[in-house]
Amino acid sequence: MHTPEDLEVIRNLLKLIGEDPDREGLRETPARFLKALAEYTSGYQQKPEEVLKVFEDGAQSVDEMVIVRDIPVYSLCEHHLAPFFGRAHIGYVPDKRILGLSKISRLVEVFSRRLQVQERLTNQIADALATHLMPLGVAVVIECRHMCMESRGVRHSGATTATSALRGSIKTNPDTRREFLSLIGH
Numbered sequence: 001m002h003t004p005e006d007l008e009v010i011r012n013l014l015k016l017i018g019e020d021p022d023r024e025g026l027r028e029t030p031a032r033f034l035k036a037l038a039e040y041t042s043g044y045q046q047k048p049e050e051v052l053k054v055f056e057d058g059a060q061s062v063d064e065m066v067i068v069r070d071i072p073v074y075s076l077c078e079h080h081l082a083p084f085f086g087r088a089h090i091g092y093v094p095d096k097r098i099l100g101l102s103k104i105s106r107l108v109e110v111f112s113r114r115l116q117v118q119e120r121l122t123n124q125i126a127d128a129l130a131t132h133l134m135p136l137g138v139a140v141v142i143e144c145r146h147m148c149m150e151s152r153g154v155r156h157s158g159a160t161t162a163t164s165a166l167r168g169s170i171k172t173n174p175d176t177r178r179e180f181l182s183l184i185g186h
């Protein structure tokens, strides 16, 4: 699966930090690390339109806001390759089409399992929903802890970064926006 050259890159990385890649505990680490990295970045292999091409039946009568709270987010910051992780809350006002809940989680993974910044991640999820689901309105709120901020530099331990992206009626209609924010507990 991994070429000897691939493994050598990670062995060199271990040497760079002062480790001995031949010591017992690290012998399998380059292969394990590459496997984990492939999973952390598997979003590059997926397209949002693939995830969003199948809609649930029987949505013709649905015009109430749909909310999915507390979707797990695991990503890597593109500046430090450090994990950032937390929760996404997504709402939309359907226009005849609704998505299965698992599709929404998968959409979050398509964009979070890449090198990211939280603001772009938030906007990409909102734009993909707006483009492919074509609802009347979309809202995405993401709250994450960033290891690059917490474990180095200024060390704001436990601080959460919140970002939001609003589209359509949830952006333009204050009542709809208030409904979304209260439903996600803000």
Ligand SMILES: [Zn+2]
Binding pocket: 077, 078, 079, 080, 081, 082, 146, 148, 149
């Ligand atoms: Zn960072």
